[in-house]
Amino acid sequence: MSASLELPNRLSIDSGVILSYFLGEEIGRLVKSNLLPPRGKTIYCNRLCVSEVFYVLCRRRGETFARGSVETFLGTGYASMVSSDELDMEAGAYKCRRALSLADCYVLALAKLQRATAFFARREEDMKREVLKRPLDVEAIFLEDLV
16 A cells, blocks of 8 residues: 555545544555645535544444544544535535435535545445446545555
8 A cells, every 4th residue: 555645735525534544444544644634735524524424433433432533533623614505505416416425415516616626435336327427527536546
């Protein structure tokens, strides 16, 4: 596994990126060494992502672990939290046009609004199908492809 990655300077991150870090997954080591702390990069995150991180960590490791992890992530200030009516409507527009999870639509919408790259941990089947049908209108990268 490469210790250093060339990541874009502006990233809209998916919950899977944060989860890989807190769950100690192999790809999470890349997040630790290349993204957290951001080192000159701007990381954007949406509120749905935070909720998703919390519930997945809660199910896997318990509520105390989940709460501590999310509070740690938010407390670092590593990510700019974005919440707006415009973001909600843009995410809704993605969901209207594409068969993707609402969480993925928020990552894409945030990338579009902030002129960032959507950064996902893994390329899920629904994303593969949608990209084959019609390319995304924002750049998207996948942590698993960088390993």
